[in-house]
Amino acid sequence: MIALSAIRTRPTSYVSGLLIAIIAIAAVFAPLIAPTDPYALATVSILDGRLAPGGEMLDGTIAWLGTDGAGRDVLSAILYGLRTSLTVAISSAAIALTIGLIVGLTAAFYGGRLDTILMRVVDIQLSFPAILVALVLLALLGKGIDKVIIALAIVQWALYARTVRAAAMVERRKEYFEAVTCLELSNTRIIWRHLLPNSVSSLIVLATLQTAHSISIEATLSFLGVGVPITEPSLGSLIANGFDYILSGAYWITFFPGAMLLATVAAINIFGDQLREIINPRLAK
Amino acid sequence: MFAFVLRRGMQSVVVLFVMSLIVFSMINLVGDPVDMLVNPESLPDEIERVRRDFGLDQPVYVQYWKFLTGALSGDLGNSFVFGRPALTLMAERFPATLELAICALIIAVTIGLPLGVYAGLRPDGLGARFIMGLSVLGISIPTFWLGLMMIIVFSVILGWLPVSGRGETAVFLGIESSMFTLDGLKHLAMPATNLALFKIAMVMRLARAGTNEVMAQDFIRFARAKGLSSRRIVRAHLMPNILIPIVTVVGIEFGTLIAFATVTESIFAWPGLGKLVIDAIVNLDRPIVVAYLLFVVALFLVLNLVVDIIYAVLDPRVRLQGDEE
Numbered sequence: 027m028i029a030l031s032a033i034r035t036r037p038t039s040y041v042s043g044l045l046i047a048i049i050a051i052a053a054v055f056a057p058l059i060a061p062t063d064p065y066a067l068a069t070v071s072i073l074d075g076r077l078a079p080g081g082e083m084l085d086g087t088i089a090w091l092g093t094d095g096a097g098r099d100v101l102s103a104i105l106y107g108l109r110t111s112l113t114v115a116i117s118s119a120a121i122a123l124t125i126g127l128i129v130g131l132t133a134a135f136y137g138g139r140l141d142t143i144l145m146r147v148v149d150i151q152l153s154f155p156a157i158l159v160a161l162v163l164l165a166l167l168g169k170g171i172d173k174v175i176i177a178l179a180i181v182q183w184a185l186y187a188r189t190v191r192a193a194a195m196v197e198r199r200k201e202y203f204e205a206v207t208c209l210e211l212s213n214t215r216i217i218w219r220h221l222l223p224n225s226v227s228s229l230i231v232l233a234t235l236q237t238a239h240s241i242s243i244e245a246t247l248s249f250l251g252v253g254v255p256i257t258e259p260s261l262g263s264l265i266a267n268g269f270d271y272i273l274s275g276a277y278w279i280t281f282f283p284g285a286m287l288l289a290t291v292a293a294i295n296i297f298g299d300q301l302r303e304i305i306n307p308r309l310a311k
Numbered sequence: 312m313f314a315f316v317l318r319r320g321m322q323s324v325v326v327l328f329v330m331s332l333i334v335f336s337m338i339n340l341v342g343d344p345v346d347m348l349v350n351p352e353s354l355p356d357e358i359e360r361v362r363r364d365f366g367l368d369q370p371v372y373v374q375y376w377k378f379l380t381g382a383l384s385g386d387l388g389n390s391f392v393f394g395r396p397a398l399t400l401m402a403e404r405f406p407a408t409l410e411l412a413i414c415a416l417i418i419a420v421t422i423g424l425p426l427g428v429y430a431g432l433r434p435d436g437l438g439a440r441f442i443m444g445l446s447v448l449g450i451s452i453p454t455f456w457l458g459l460m461m462i463i464v465f466s467v468i469l470g471w472l473p474v475s476g477r478g479e480t481a482v483f484l485g486i487e488s489s490m491f492t493l494d495g496l497k498h499l500a501m502p503a504t505n506l507a508l509f510k511i512a513m514v515m516r517l518a519r520a521g522t523n524e525v526m527a528q529d530f531i532r533f534a535r536a537k538g539l540s541s542r543r544i545v546r547a548h549l550m551p552n553i554l555i556p557i558v559t560v561v562g563i564e565f566g567t568l569i570a571f572a573t574v575t576e577s578i579f580a581w582p583g584l585g586k587l588v589i590d591a592i593v594n595l596d597r598p599i600v601v602a603y604l605l606f607v608v609a610l611f612l613v614l615n616l617v618v619d620i621i622y623a624v625l626d627p628r629v630r631l632q633g634d635e636e
Contacts, residue, residue, distance in 0.1 A: 273467060
């Protein structure tokens with residue numbers, strides 16, 4: 027509740043939050059908002075190909091952001107692409123968060139050898155850049171949306187695990203935790219009912235920033251041709267698609283999907299930064 | 312110290328071995344490289360012959376054993392596509408990637424450092440706020456997309472810079488590089504700047520944070536009281552103190568630059584390691600993928616070890632694991 031009223035009084039967080047909400051709504055209701063269905067083969071005509079922004083398509087619809095090489099409306103393609111991008115980012119974040127929570131809490135609660143081994147694995151994984159790990163995983167797993175989600179989840183879990191563990195270690199030293207241990211509750215109950223709720227708040231900011239990061243990684247992978255399949259293009263695949271046309275001057279096919287990607291990632295990043303300052307005001311100065 | 316290096320060295324060998332095992336067994340589950348190599352109209356017995364020639368008809372553990380014994384004598388197998396040793400191919404491509412990464416690093420430091428120090432000296436000024444806003448943008452902006460936009464602006468519209476390739480190279484002091492010819496520099500400009508962008512934002516943030524911290528210290532106040540000019544304070548008292556952490560972080564990040572080069576190289580058709588491996592992934596050229604992975608893992612293990620040792624040397628309070636006993 028405190029956080030909510032803090033958001034209202036900070037214009038930057040308000041604006042970025044609003045932008046995220048608009049983008050999310052546009053993605054969810056893409057089929058209703060989009061002027062055309064970019065993947066309905068019956069209505070897409072090659073004769074509409076490479077129309078400049080504002081051009082009129084054969085059926086009379088105005089292509090505000092132009093059309094791509096195959097005659098698809100760029101605006102509609104972006105709205106549909108946004109859905110794929112967000113689906114991948116959010117589901118991979120959810121999976122990574124779950125794994126990270128389980129590993130982090132287990133390590134903090136049991137400590138000792140188990141903790142050492144788990145954290146060593148986390149350290150080793152975090153010493154490699156995310157994009158590289160994702161690239162490697164996709165080389166090993168093959169193509170497909172599910173594969174991209176798995177790869178991104180594996181890329182992110184270690185960061186969550188480390189953060190949760192650090193928060194849980196702090197909780198363990200508090201008095202209530204001593205009291206709970208004295209009550210002889212089962213380990214699972216202590217972990218899930220006491221350790222989890224108290225450690226989870228540290229993850230809110232991380233999860234926000236990580237979502238932006240994974241949208242970016244997914245786009246990069248799809249651009250390289252190892253990400254989501256061409257049948258369900260994300261913003262990254264749309265940019266890759268436009269890559270073939272930039273030398274002929276048809277900039278809009280790559281420009282607009284990229285601008286959308288930038289707006290999404292920047293809005294989430296700024297919102298995450300604001301959230302961090304609200305939750306931990308000492309960092310602001 | 313010796314115990315630490317020995318222990319980490321052994322740990323690295325184990326990590327490399329486990330990685331090779333995982334990579335090798337998993338990569339054999341993806342696709343069939345023979346499909347990519349033969350003409351789709353080939354006869355079945357011809358396909359079988361290709362499969363036998365590459366040893367792909369044998370069970371995975373036999374293939375792995377062959378690979379492992381080869382690897383121990385420095386042979387990581389032949390590329391399916393090029394028919395030449397994977398290590399040789401990588402060694403040929405590596406200088407181009409190294410050159411790109413080094414140029415990117417130089418650009419990142421020369422641009423990021425002054426901007427960051429400026430923002431740190433006047434944290435509430437308009438310029439500082441603008442710079443920090445730019446750094447948020449720099450972190451959010453998709454690098455590959457910016458690369459494409461650079462091509463549109465500098466190659467398509469203005470026609471100043473070439474779109475792809477490495478250009479002319481020249482040999483200077485025994486090193487062959489594009490840095491020594493005008494044509495090469497033109498080819499290098501866009502990819503290197505593109506690769507540097509992410510790091511510029513990082514160097515900027517580090518420099519700003521360092522400046523903030525150091526300027527609040529007593530010795531700076533003393534230098535001011537002595538009547539030194541701001542210029543001299545920045546040069547003689549601020550810089551040496553913020554440079555150590557920046558150099559360390561930039562050193563660690565060098566590995567990341569090599570990893571990120573895969574993206575930049577694909578955009579600008581830069582004939583480096585990254586392009587080689589992306590093509591190999593798409594073509595299911597397994598030996599190259601495996602060799603690249605092991606190379607990168609080894610590179611990062613070494614970089615991390617070196618950084619840990621440097622930390623311990625620079626700051627005696629840091630105790631290395633394995634030294635305690």
